Amino acid sequence: MSAVQKRSTVGQDVKFERIRRITGYLVGTMDKWNDAKRAEEHDRVKHGMGCGC
Amino acid sequence: MAKGTVKTIVKRDGRVAIYDEKKIASAVLKALIADGKDDPVVAARIANAVGESLAGLDSEAPPTIEKIQDAVETELMREGYEEAAKKYIIYRANRTRIRESKTSLMKAIDEITNVDARNSDMKRDNANIDGNTSMGSMLQIGTAGAKAYNAAYLLKPEQAAAHREGNIHIHDFDFYALTTTCCQIDIIRLFKGGFSTGHGFLREPQSIASYAALAAIAIQSNQNDQHGGQSIPNFDYAMALGVAKTFKKLYARKLTESYEDVTSLDEQGEFIDSVIAEIKAEKNLFPRLEIDAEALDAAVAEKLVATGKVDAQQAIHLIASARRRATRDTDRQTYQAMEGFVHNLNTMHSRAGAQTPFSSINYGTDTTPEGRMAIRNILLAEDAGLGHGETPIFPIHIFKVKEGVNYNPGDPNYDLFKLSCKVSAKRLFPNYVFLDSPFNLQYYKPGHPETEVATMGCRTRVMGNTYDPTREISYSRGNLSFTSINLPRIALETKGDEKAFYDLLDERMELVAQQLLDRFEIQASKRVYNFPFLMGQGVWLDSDTLGPNDEVREVLKHGTLSIGFIGLAETLTALYGHHHGESDEMEQKGLEIVQHMRDYCDRKSREYQMNFSLLATPAEGLSGRFIRMDRKRFGEIAGVTDKDYYTNSFHVPVWYPIPAFDKIRKEAPFHALTNAGHISYVELDGDTANNVEAFESVVRCMHDAGIGYGSINHPVDRDPVCGYVGVIGDVCPRCGRRDGEALSEEQIAELRKKYPNVPSFVGLE
Numbered sequence: 138m139s140a141v142q143k144r145s146t147v148g149q150d151v152k153f154e155r156i157r158r159i160t161g162y163l164v165g166t167m168d169k170w171n172d173a174k175r176a177e178e179h180d181r182v183k184h185g186m187g188c189g190c
Numbered sequence: 191m192a193k194g195t196v197k198t199i200v201k202r203d204g205r206v207a208i209y210d211e212k213k214i215a216s217a218v219l220k221a222l223i224a225d226g227k228d229d230p231v232v233a234a235r236i237a238n239a240v241g242e243s244l245a246g247l248d249s250e251a252p253p254t255i256e257k258i259q260d261a262v263e264t265e266l267m268r269e270g271y272e273e274a275a276k277k278y279i280i281y282r283a284n285r286t287r288i289r290e291s292k293t294s295l296m297k298a299i300d301e302i303t304n305v306d307a308r309n310s311d312m313k314r315d316n317a318n319i320d321g322n323t324s325m326g327s328m329l330q331i332g333t334a335g336a337k338a339y340n341a342a343y344l345l346k347p348e349q350a351a352a353h354r355e356g357n358i359h360i361h362d363f364d365f366y367a368l369t370t371t372c373c374q375i376d377i378i379r380l381f382k383g384g385f386s387t388g389h390g391f392l393r394e395p396q397s398i399a400s401y402a403a404l405a406a407i408a409i410q411s412n413q414n415d416q417h418g419g420q421s422i423p424n425f426d427y428a429m430a431l432g433v434a435k436t437f438k439k440l441y442a443r444k445l446t447e448s449y450e451d452v453t454s455l456d457e458q459g460e461f462i463d464s465v466i467a468e469i470k471a472e473k474n475l476f477p478r479l480e481i482d483a484e485a486l487d488a489a490v491a492e493k494l495v496a497t498g499k500v501d502a503q504q505a506i507h508l509i510a511s512a513r514r515r516a517t518r519d520t521d522r523q524t525y526q527a528m529e530g531f532v533h534n535l536n537t538m539h540s541r542a543g544a545q546t547p548f549s550s551i552n553y554g555t556d557t558t559p560e561g562r563m564a565i566r567n568i569l570l571a572e573d574a575g576l577g578h579g580e581t582p583i584f585p586i587h588i589f590k591v592k593e594g595v596n597y598n599p600g601d602p603n604y605d606l607f608k609l610s611c612k613v614s615a616k617r618l619f620p621n622y623v624f625l626d627s628p629f630n631l632q633y634y635k636p637g638h639p640e641t642e643v644a645t646m647g648c649r650t651r652v653m654g655n656t657y658d659p660t661r662e663i664s665y666s667r668g669n670l671s672f673t674s675i676n677l678p679r680i681a682l683e684t685k686g687d688e689k690a691f692y693d694l695l696d697e698r699m700e701l702v703a704q705q706l707l708d709r710f711e712i713q714a715s716k717r718v719y720n721f722p723f724l725m726g727q728g729v730w731l732d733s734d735t736l737g738p739n740d741e742v743r744e745v746l747k748h749g750t751l752s753i754g755f756i757g758l759a760e761t762l763t764a765l766y767g768h769h770h771g772e773s774d775e776m777e778q779k780g781l782e783i784v785q786h787m788r789d790y791c792d793r794k795s796r797e798y799q800m801n802f803s804l805l806a807t808p809a810e811g812l813s814g815r816f817i818r819m820d821r822k823r824f825g826e827i828a829g830v831t832d833k834d835y836y837t838n839s840f841h842v843p844v845w846y847p848i849p850a851f852d853k854i855r856k857e858a859p860f861h862a863l864t865n866a867g868h869i870s871y872v873e874l875d876g877d878t879a880n881n882v883e884a885f886e887s888v889v890r891c892m893h894d895a896g897i898g899y900g901s902i903n904h905p906v907d908r909d910p911v912c913g914y915v916g917v918i919g920d921v922c923p924r925c926g927r928r929d930g931e932a933l934s935e936e937q938i939a940e941l942r943k944k945y946p947n948v949p950s951f952v953g954l955e
Contacts, residue, residue, distance in 0.1 A: 146932035148911035153918050153929055156581050156618065156906040160808045160838075161648045161869065162548070163583045163618060165908075169307070171314040173814025176834035177844055181903075183875045184850035186884055 196244045198252040206252060211237050218262060221278040222271065232269075239265045298334040302327050315811040333364040340366040344712070349705045356819040358702055359674045359812050360709075361754075365417040367712055369721065370749060372418035372646050373668035375729055377405055377428045385727050387411045397439070398520070398564075401432030402527035406534040408729075409549045409585075415724040416668075419548030423644030423664045426553035429564035433524055434478065437560070440516040440523075441477035442466055445490070448508035453499045465493045479517060479559035487513060524563050528571040535584040536576060549585035550647030552623070554610070555595050555639065557602040565606050569620075573613045578949040579913055581906055586647025587620035591893060592634075597626075608886070614902065615885040616915070621647070621869075621901040624893050629862045633662050640665045645899050648808045649867040650752075656795040656802075657747040666731035667748050669866070671709050673702045674754035674807045676816045677783075678836060681764035682824045691765060692786065699753060699790050703802065706751040710800075714743035747800055752866040753791060754807030756816060757836035758783065759843045763829040771842035771856060781859055784840060788863045803866035806839030813838065839868070850874070850888055854895045861898035870897055874904040876917030912938070913947045 154165040159174045170178070196209045215230075215237035222229055240261045244253045253261075259282055266275035298312070306322065307313040313321030313330065320326045341350050344366055352358045362371065381404060384393045388411075395401045405428065409420045422428070446462045449455075470476050475486045491505040500508070535549045553565050568587070576582055589610045590596075596603035610620050623645050625634055630643040633653055640663040645651050652667045675698050684690035718725040719738045725745075728734035732745040759769035761783065762776050770780040787804050794802040813835040821831040837843045840860035842853050850872045857870040872888055885902060892900040907918035911933060914924035925941055927933055933941075942948040 147935060147938050148927065149932040150930050151911050151932075153922070154580070154908040154910060155918075156908070158618060158871075158901070158903050160810045161586065161621075161901070163581065165580070165583075169314055169320070171811055171814060172311045173817070173835040174810065177813065180833070180845040181873055182845055182847050183873045184848060184853055186850055186874075186887075 194245060196241055196253060199258065200252050200254045202255055209241075209252075211241050214240050214258065214262065217278075218266065218274075221262075221266060221274040221281070224277040224281075225271065225274040227271070227274065232271075236262075236265050236269055236271075239269070295334055295338045299331050302330045302334065311814075336364040336366070336368075340364070345705075346708070348701065349708070352698075352701055356816050357676055357679060357698060358705070359676070359815065360705065361672050361674065361807075361812075362417045366709060369416050369716075370418075370713055370746065371669040371671060372416055372420065372650060373412060373724060373729060374421050374423040374644055374646070374652070374664050374666060375408055375412055376424060376640075376665040377408055377422055378424060378431065379666070380408055380727065380729060381428070381431075387727075388722060395432060396435050398429065398432035398436045398524050398527045399530070401429055402531040403534075405429075406531055406538070409535070409547050410538055411723040411727075412729055413547035413549075415721045418650070418669065419550060419646050419648055421550040421552065421644065421646045423552050423642070424639050425551040425568070426556035426561045426565050427639050429524075429527075429568070430556055430558055430560035432527070433520060433560035433563050436523055437479050437516060437520045438477050440519050441512060444512040444515045444519070445509065448512045449494065449500075452504055452508050455499070465490060468493065477516070479520070479563065481559060483513065521563060521567070525567040525570060528564070528568045529574065531568075532571050532582050532585070533576060536582050546584055548647065550588060550645070551585045552588045552590055552642075552644040554590040554603065554606065554620075555592055555625075555642060557595060562603065562606065565603070566609065569606070569609050569613045572617050572619060575617070575915070578910070579915055579947050580908060581617050581915070582619075588623050588645055588647065588899075589614075589620040590623050590625055590642055590644070591889070592625040592642075597893065608882075611886045611889060612882050615880065615882050615904070616906070618901075618903065618906055621899065622889055622892065622897075623899050624897055626893065627861065627896045627898050629865065630898060643898075645867065649806065649869040649899055651865065651867040651898070652750050652801075652803075654801070654803075654865060655748060657800055661731065661748065666729065668730075668750075670713060670746060670749040670751055671706060672752035672754050672805050672807065672866070673705055674756055674805075674809070674812060675699065675702060676757070676820070677755045678757040678760040678764055678830060679816065679820055681761045682820060682827070682830065686765055688765065695783075695786070696790070699787065702753050703751075703790075703794050706753070706802070707798070710746070710751060714741065714746055716742055718742060750801040750803045750866055752803050752805040753787065754805035754839075754866070755784075755787065756807055756809050756812060756839060758840045758860075759837040760817075760830045764827070769829070769837075769843060769846070770840075771846045771848050771853070777856060777859075780840065781863070784860055784863045788865070791865075804864050805866035806860065806864040806868040808867075809836075809838050839864070841870070844873075851891050854888075854891050854897060854900070858892075858895035858897045861896065867899075869899045869901055871901050871903055874902060876905045880916070910949065912941050913945065913949050 156163050156165050157178055159170055159178065164170065198206050199209050201207055215233045218236045219230055219233035222233055243261045243265065244258065247253060263275050263279055266278060301310055301312055305313065319329060321330060340363060353360050381394055384391055386392065387407060392404060395404050405422060412420050442462055446459045449462060450458050466477065469489045473489055475482050475489060477486060487509045490509055494500050494505040495502050536546060538546060553568065572582060572587060595601055596607040598604060614620055623643055625631060625642055633641050633643065635641045643651060643653050644664040650669050652669060653662060653664055655662045680691055680694050680698065684694055717739055718733065718736050724730050725733040725736065725742060730745060731748045736745065758780050762769045762780055766776060766779060768776050770776040791802040791804045817831055817836045824831060826832050840857060842848055842856055853872060854870060861868045888902055905917050908915045909918060909922045909925065911927065912922060912925035914922055921928055924945065925933060938948060
């Protein structure tokens with residue numbers, strides 16, 4: 138990439154941060170979590186607001 | 191002087207074996223061949239000489255391998271085969287290195303040193319440690335060494351076996367010989383009169399900025415004495431003192447400035463200070479936010495008018511301005527202090543391994559104007575986030591919900607409860623502790639914040655006190671250690687036999703209780719000087735009654751010894767075929783199991799007059815460890831071992847579809863039983879979370895169901911390029927880019943005009 142081209146792009150390869158909570162702690166990337174917690178996070182379903190309380 | 195011939199040798203593992211000269215000849219021949227001299231006759235002759243040399247050794251014991259190899263080297267050289275001897279020495283050194291590297295400790299260190307953390311599950315055992323950095327790696331090496339030593343020398347054989355085989359898991363095993371888990375730091379008590387962190391004395395703080403700065407320092411200092419998290423149970427009550435001191439100063443300053451403006455006099459500061467001092471002495475009134483404001487301002491007006499330099503109207507006006515400005519500036523300074531506090535706790539890498547300390551703060555019940563100002567501003571600071579609007583990772587915020595204080599419309603802090611929901615719906619904090627749940631309410635005494643249940647962010651709860659029933663408080667106490675039981679394994683081992691299950695459960699609990707007591711023995715024998723801050727500065731309950739060389743045994747007993755568990759859902763499935771999310775019958779069975787464990791803990795507490803408690807274990811690395819071993823041993827069993835993780839504590843499995851309110855109601859009864867700590871999570875999709883009413887209704891459902899500690903998860907995404915915070919699917923709603931795509935400079939400039947929080951990038955021309 139030429140210097141001109143390089144200067145005019147911002148954010149190449151920059152990923153979105155996805156904050157998730159694991160064992161009570163927040164983390165912006167799943168990269169640092171062990172395999173078991175990553176698998177668990179992957180399996181999580183959402184809980185609907187169906188029935189009244 | 192031959193003493194006869196060598197008959198036996200001692201191998202490396204200590205076993206005695208028959209001496210075999212042929213083996214020596216073979217090794218010598220290999221060395222000769224390596225030197226290009228394939229000569230079996232020479233080899234045999236040298237082997238013979240080795241045998242004679244060993245027989246001539248001045249010792250009764252049979253020669254060791256090392257001695258034999260020494261003799262081979264010597265004989266090779268004596269016969270003139272120096273090169274062959276060199277080859278032999280090098281070969282021997284390599285063998286030694288290989289042998290040592292085969293030990294698991296060395297293997298572990300090799301993995302720590304050389305493998306990228308992304309490829310090493312072991313290096314990601316604790317997500318707070320960056321295993322790719324030098325400090326992170328050094329900590330992990332220390333951990334590996336300590337664990338090896340502790341397992342070899344500090345555990346009884348049955349405990350080591352149980353831990354190794356995965357029947358139990360001893361948490362923070364690396365710190366076994368060294369310290370305790372965590373503490374609720376009463377910073378009001380710590381700050382009073384000032385304190386020290388090792389070198390130099392820190393005076394009692396005199397402004398909200400100092401209160402906030404020292405709070406961060408207190409967490410950091412205490413973190414160095416313990417292996418677990420650090421929490422402040424009375425954050426609002428403590429910051430309120432700082433707010434009050436700042437307001438007092440600002441009131442005097444603003445009043446001085448107003449008075450100088452109106453009278454055109456200079457240097458009226460001393461005069462104003464004397465006016466305020468006189469009013470304090472005469473009427474016991476002093477400048478405070480809101481409280482006694484009318485009375486104080488009227489008294490000041492009277493004094494000012496008495497000087498003859500201002501009339502009544504001028505006095506009232508200038509005092510009102512002063513109070514207004516002082517209030518506004520106090521609020522600003524409080525906000526900045528809270529912002530600095532949050533930033534600090536995300537950026538100080540002062541815990542071993544270059545980690546940021548695990549910090550938590552509890553607040554919500556201080557209804558004084560100062561406390562309210564602190565609560566509002568810590569929430570607003572959390573809402574604003576870090577430098578580029580990032581969601582802060584620390585501290586964990588816990589909002590204490592209490593009827594009559596903040597829960598219902600009309601309650602003094604109801605507005606702050608509403609604000610907390612708005613902030614949590616965006617930032618995932620605060621979490622909620624419910625003081626009205628019966629097991630928490632039993633301790634609560636209005637006007638005594640130390641009786642309000644506070645929690646460590648991870649969920650640890652220390653409230654009841656069998657050791658000292660007069661001190662059932664949260665302040666200055668914490669957990670000593672915890673060990674978890676592999677509950678699903680017990681079900682698998684007993685093959686669905688309920689009676690056998692409970693019998694084996696009892697056996698395992700007995701083992702764990704004994705192990706907790708053994709670990710306590712080590713902790714109890716430590717001295718105050720082993721905990722320079724935690725004990726030396728009086729942070730732990732009653733440690734201020736001890737001298738530096740005293741044993742900490744008695745004061746440690748205020749802490750908890752916790753028996754934990756994992757995988758109730760898989761346990762029920764293994765025993766009965768279904769988990770508790772699926773039916774009321776299974777819910778009952780689950781409660782029976784957990785009640786049984788709780789009863790055991792209560793019995794042990796009475797027996798030993800210590801605080802045994804039942805924990806719904808947080809489980810980071812543990813969730814995978816147990817199930818991996820169980821799958822290996824028992825095979826893949828549907829609903830039990832067919833995943834990569836066991837379900838946390840008593841939770842309904844994360845993959846099981848269930849409405850939010852039902853999950854809450856299923857889990858709430860378990861909170862009452864797990865007095866060492868518990869939490870329930872609800873996963874909401876992004877849309878619901880941006881509907882604050884919906885968010886609040888979930889919190890209210892938790893309150894009504896008797897939840898002790900609850901947390902609501904929802905996706906919080908951020909685009910680092912344009913700064914958008916919210917829910918991002920495939921495309922960023924603000925700038926339209928996809929994951930990994932670039933924008934042009936012009937696009938960024940356009941966005942910045944519309945959205946002030948678009949980040950700027952270093953190195954952009």
